[in-house]
Amino acid sequence: MFDLFFQFLTNTGYYLADYRHYIMIVVGSTFLYLGTAKKYEPLLLVPIGFGILVGNIPFFKGFGIGIYEANSVLHYLYFGVTTGVYPSIVFLGLGAMTDFSSLLAQPKLMLLGAAAQMGIYFTLLGAMFFGFAPREAASIAIIGGADGPTSIFLTAKLAPHLIGPIAIAAYSYMALIPVIQPPIMRLLTTRKERLIKMPPARNISKKELLIFPVAGVLLCCFLAPTALPLLGMLFLGNFLKECGVVNRLANTAQSAIVDTATIFLGFTVGCSTQADVFLTSKSLGIFFLGAVAFSIATASGLIFAKIMNLFLKDKINPLLGAAGVSAVPGSAREVHLMGLKEDPTNFLLMHGMACNSSGVIGSAICAGILWSFFV
Amino acid sequence: MFDLFFQFLTNTGYYLADYRHYIMIVVGSTFLYLGTAKKYEPLLLVPIGFGILVGNIPFFKGFGIGIYEANSVLHYLYFGVTTGVYPSIVFLGLGAMTDFSSLLAQPKLMLLGAAAQMGIYFTLLGAMFFGFAPREAASIAIIGGADGPTSIFLTAKLAPHLIGPIAIAAYSYMALIPVIQPPIMRLLTTRKERLIKMPPARNISKKELLIFPVAGVLLCCFLAPTALPLLGMLFLGNFLKECGVVNRLANTAQSAIVDTATIFLGFTVGCSTQADVFLTSKSLGIFFLGAVAFSIATASGLIFAKIMNLFLKDKINPLLGAAGVSAVPGSAREVHLMGLKEDPTNFLLMHGMACNSSGVIGSAICAGILWSFFV
């Protein structure tokens, strides 16, 4: 009787917990606080934060309850992460929610979405410099794409053991965009530049909106076929939305489907941060490099915009370069707010969204490119 | 550096593409055009059409991105097709959306749903005549059932390597119903016959609607237990709808559930038409036989209706025979329009729907019968 009692006690979390579990529980609670009280990207931080709590409840290995134990419920739900299915499905919903008309109205803004991807390649070098193996380095670099599902997808393919830290880093910095970007934006742009107004976007015809997803999937995936699981879904979702004859499918894609994927993606990614696999020096390195990646990405967007202005007759507002790091819609909002600060009549939100969406496409292509380097 | 660059280029779709990919991309675009501009069965053609584009972007085998490569995202999504799970789920939703009252009001119309299945068995002989193996022939024959999910389900069980062409043939001809059926209808019916008016349907009590799915599942599946995965779900969905005490389940079944299955079923079936496995002489044969199947199915429905009239006191409008090929609701609409042409006050839509729904049940039973022949 007492044997059983003590055997049970030795299997409780109270007995098994060590300081690392408490650290992670504090981290999880912080995520929940930032998401709930501060409203930083709650759709990301809330499921992840709660997942961190659940994933860091100490348990006796072998029960088959841990996310890394075969046959556990969490393991089955995590399957959608390790196979890359959840990210693809999130992109389906994203496509069904994204309105590309502002991008179609000013295609040159797409170059800013390309420029902001430079952060990825600098980080690639940085990560290798600090001794990460190439596949790990590539997975860390993609954090510079500022796109959660893309980062998770590539990491699942190249360095599955780093999914936890890389996903957490990517999502944390996406939530911290309002803290990271403004200083860099102020530093790299003059007041005169920040005052530049953008022309209102021309009207886009329904047919253009219909042709874009088709042209997009063909051009992007012919170039980088490995981007297909992400971009194929993104443009499928967008076509469902724009074609106007399958609204019931588009509605389901942008509600039930994407919400379900969001809950399980966030929750299981959170659970994957089990203290013993998460609290490593590697994770520290990843968080450092992630911050670098975000900063360089922002900077390269801004600088490239300034370079473009050397050649363009009607200048573009270089702040928009910072919106090239996808981080939908955080970065576009920051650009918009900074523009308003200088001139309360300067509205950059729509233009920022254009850069955002091209940033999403850009980082998905980069994921494809990096993946293809290692096959 | 240049090695890597050229290595990458040799992995791009631009390098790997050959004429067959371009053919398929044209096919996919045509599907999208027919679905969007012409509004032919958009819920089917749009996801399939986009899937054809995605499935025919050339890629370097071994990356694990192709639908036929284990561990690719598309492969996991395609799993629901190869196992027959998607078709079953579509039938669940279909049942939750179908109102059988018009069928219950005039049970004799169910015979037309049976007659139209003759197309299946003639096509079976035809396919074997042209040298198809028996299991392939059976899968091709089911195209005559004019029911996409049923065709996919049977083919997945008997001849998985033909899922692509058979599904595409089935869905194309379902979309082309307005082109295929009218001439046959005009050819096989006299004006006098087309003018026959049907009596208004009697009112159906809630209890009848409740008993029907129970009686239906028992009678049909006792006869052909192999039809259970399809009919079990169909009648489950219908019972959820009619019982009136689980509306929340019925609503979800006819929206989120069926929409999700429709998107992934259509999209992955489209992807499965990879040029190298799709563009074969077999596919040509399948398309030819599919057209034959549809025509014979329509014809046998019409002719059987005329035969019935020899014995019936109050004649039925033989046009309804053409609605016996399920193809919900296309064929019913054609019958209705043809009836209106002869007499703008002759409304056959409701009666046509009755034949449609019995056609769905009929072809599901046929799928079960054919499957059971090969165990």
Place this chain on the structure above:
Amino acid sequence: MFDLFFQFLTNTGYYLADYRHYIMIVVGSTFLYLGTAKKYEPLLLVPIGFGILVGNIPFFKGFGIGIYEANSVLHYLYFGVTTGVYPSIVFLGLGAMTDFSSLLAQPKLMLLGAAAQMGIYFTLLGAMFFGFAPREAASIAIIGGADGPTSIFLTAKLAPHLIGPIAIAAYSYMALIPVIQPPIMRLLTTRKERLIKMPPARNISKKELLIFPVAGVLLCCFLAPTALPLLGMLFLGNFLKECGVVNRLANTAQSAIVDTATIFLGFTVGCSTQADVFLTSKSLGIFFLGAVAFSIATASGLIFAKIMNLFLKDKINPLLGAAGVSAVPGSAREVHLMGLKEDPTNFLLMHGMACNSSGVIGSAICAGILWSFFV
């Protein structure tokens, strides 16, 4: 030709059926009748009842259509039961639908939810007394938790071969709560006790509602980590609901997600009652012990409430003890009705719900405890 015909006939249900199939079909129809006409827990009884019909259509083994045959559609859908994924997802939705404020307002009612779990442990002894193996006994005992998903989850882990009978027993008795509980309640309480009025609940602040799921998941799962797959999801769903910043996720969790899991859980559990595996003496024993479990659970809740009253200054209405067996919301309603019978101004529903929800937590913990005994 005739060979084939007779071969087919010998594969029809008509030929293969024996009396046991007809018994089960009557059982299934009864479930449908109780759910539809009597409105007893229709969300449970209707999918299960229809599943019993489908699962008991006789078929020739080897076709791959039976739920226990690998590669059948039903087998794939049943996967969510055997792995425990459906129960977890149902708990996610349950959490997103449950309002814990009445429990937070009167925490002492939680003890009634604990007391009602005694039924589980008495049944454990009873089941072992009648010679069931320990793991079977534990699975049978959990029926006393009066919580379908919890019973299915534990049984799937400890005695998968008993999922059918145990699930059916659990759900049947949950539906029969209005028949089982009232006599016991009358028997064990005096009129004076039944007349006790409960004070109105104090108002709960949004912050308390937010902290509860976090505190709940940590305290419960630190004690019984094996309860994590159930309670982790329950509290995740509740946090999504209460945090108020991810309403779209909470809405999907409490509609599309939980409805889908409910349909497939109920339907496949129904199918799993295939006559040959279900109609055994063990099942009879399970049904008998299940009734005992429910009765003891109810009784222990009532008695414990009376014991508490010996020490409490402001007495609680002992009827609430009967609501400690979760069986949401059936038992709370019975308590409420019985209270109204004695005094039409005595409203116990809200207090009953508080006991209900603590009963859910209690039985999930018990499932974890029992599971951990057998690792």
Place this chain on the structure above:
Amino acid sequence: MIGIENITNHNGWAMAAVGATIVFSGLVVLSFVISQIHKLLKLWEDREKLIERFKKKAPAAVAEKVDAPAYSERHLPSVDELIGAYEPLADQLEESFNLSQLFEIAIKNDMPHPHLSIQRLQEADILVAQGDGTFTWNKQKESKA
């Protein structure tokens, strides 16, 4: 192998013939059965009527009221009275509301045993389930009531 030979050797004729026969007979049986359902139902209801003759209470009705215990018959006002009492409360809520909301508001207004009353209104289809857990107040129905 090809042509008639292929059909014959693989038992094609038999499959076609048997298949056609079976699907036909199957649907014939089904159509016959469903054509009989309403007659059976009629018989059943007549039987019920007969029984009524003897004990003046429709079993169907009993079924309906199963979870509104007998005593409620005596204490509860008629559905029409209930409508009068509850419509003003329902109007204070949004178009579609949860029963719990209506329940609370009923308590606030010290309605006598609101639980059973609300149940009655549901059975009388005055409160109509929206299928998503919410209910609406059915004006048309009420006007008939």
Place this chain on the structure above:
Amino acid sequence: MIGIENITNHNGWAMAAVGATIVFSGLVVLSFVISQIHKLLKLWEDREKLIERFKKKAPAAVAEKVDAPAYSERHLPSVDELIGAYEPLADQLEESFNLSQLFEIAIKNDMPHPHLSIQRLQEADILVAQGDGTFTWNKQKESKA
């Protein structure tokens, strides 16, 4: 291994350079193409106009009416007349309704070939799909019509 060495030995410089080049060129091409789409569309439409010169019928229009057979042109009243005829019927239904409901009510009122009329109203966006299979009557549009 660490530092520059790690980069060089694992071909890091090449990966960075090639990767950057490719994503850039890719998006440059895409942005160029999408900047041309509307010009191509314009060309296409001009071409259609030319064709119209010759045979007085817009292909687009044909496309639109594909499942409303030619004869309907002759027999059907104009969209405005249809609005006049069908709005009262639509008003009898709820805010959002199934076409079948409208269809039945149209039959009850012996409307001439309701099926084609309803189709017309859809094409004229008077009946607007809600994406969930139900439709609403579009007052704004109508006022324009």
Place this chain on the structure above:
Amino acid sequence: MIGIENITNHNGWAMAAVGATIVFSGLVVLSFVISQIHKLLKLWEDREKLIERFKKKAPAAVAEKVDAPAYSERHLPSVDELIGAYEPLADQLEESFNLSQLFEIAIKNDMPHPHLSIQRLQEADILVAQGDGTFTWNKQKESKA
């Protein structure tokens, strides 16, 4: 094996006793903790009040305004003024609308920095999220405001 023997040999008594003890203790602890939550919250808020004494700014408030930069304090009109300015615009939209719609219409009417204003209205719960990305204008709240 059967009867008491089966229980004893398989450690049944222990399992029952231990299991009962643990679930009880577990729920006792939980019920105690949740009975303390509101007291702890009260303490916490008092602490905040104390702090307020010293620096005249509620941390909570800061938290609320985190993404509306400080400068907005100076430039922005009060919430009530904003209501006056924005309600007419909101009325031009449907019952539930996307913020972007409100945003565009605000620009058309040259409202000063609409983005921050809309943010303010959200924080003041005048604009209420519907959970599906759309918002409604909260009349009740407003009347209070």
